[in-house]
Amino acid sequence: MSGERTETLQVSEEDAGTRMDAFLAQRLEISRGQAALLCTEGNVTIDGKALGKSRKAPAGATIEVFIPLRPDPLEIRVELVEDLKIIADDDDYVVIDKPVGVAAHPSPGWVGPTVVGALMAAGYRISTSGASERQGIVHRLDVGTSGLMVVAKTERAYTALKRAFKERTPKKIYHAVVQGLPDPLEGTINAPLGRHPGHDWKFAVVEDGRDSVTHYKVIEAFGRASLVEVNLETGRTHQIRVHFSALRHPCAGDQTYGADPKLAAALGLTRQWLHAQRLGFFHPVSGEWVEYTSEYPLDLNNALEMLRDGSF
Incomplete structure (x- = not known):
């Protein structure tokens, strides 16, 4: 759980003109989706006036951000997905056939099953490299797209595969x-x-x-x-x-x-x-x-x- 609190942020000349969701994501070290949610809920204000997520940050302004108590939206739900098939189980990676309706990893607003959670529930060891909610994920498929994904099981595989997809x-x-x-x-x-x-x-x-x-x-x-x-x-x-x-x-x-x-x-x-x-x-x-x-x-x-x- 994240603690309920209020943050006061000063907009520097360098940050002026940045979209509010991007500004909050950087300053609060949260995802852009989480930042957008704070704006949508009316928790981001200047002099008591709520700011939308696409509002540009004004230079020199003092922004008040109320952060409510809520479960971590990026917490991995460990649950089996019956339709998720294992195509290849290598020492360093696993190739899966992802069914529709399954996300690659947790994200704000998504409450359904994920590839990461399904593999953990099935007993697979996954690389811990990368963001905690994206363990082993080197590329993604949309929730509504089915088919093949490779997930890294070891740190060496994560590094090599992440580089390969970048290149x-x-x-x-x-x-x-x-x-x-x-x-x-x-x-x-x-x-x-x-x-x-x-x-x-x-x-x-x-x-x-x-x-x-x-x-x-x-x-x-x-x-x-x-x-x-x-x-x-x-x-x-x-x-x-x-x-x-x-x-x-x-x-x-x-x-x-x-x-x-x-x-x-x-x-x-x-x-x-x-x-x-x-x-x-x-x-x-x-x-x-x-x-x-x-x-x-x-x-x-x-x-x-x-x-x-x-x-x-």
């Missing part, structure tokens, strides 16, 4: 069903991504965003939708979903990024049709190239079969 040497292949037929049938989407200017919880193609590169090719075309193979050169949050939405070919079922709800309902989709189907990387100790594959889960496979036989 973009692993091969990350996804399969997605997108609406319509992309033109050309094979190509590269090179468009910078950042926070959506109107929605903090979404991402978008923005001029000053981080470089983001997605390679794709159409595997099967069904008229109203197409099965595509995607090779990620970078690994930004929601990258595939945002890039294909920007092309006006959103992932089927992905109503956050503009998918047709009628098509989603017809295919029985309650999430985006997106699956991390293949993962390859150099073994963190031996240096040998290893590669793993994952089959489509039932909901995605059923939707795909409906497209193939036109039964929707």
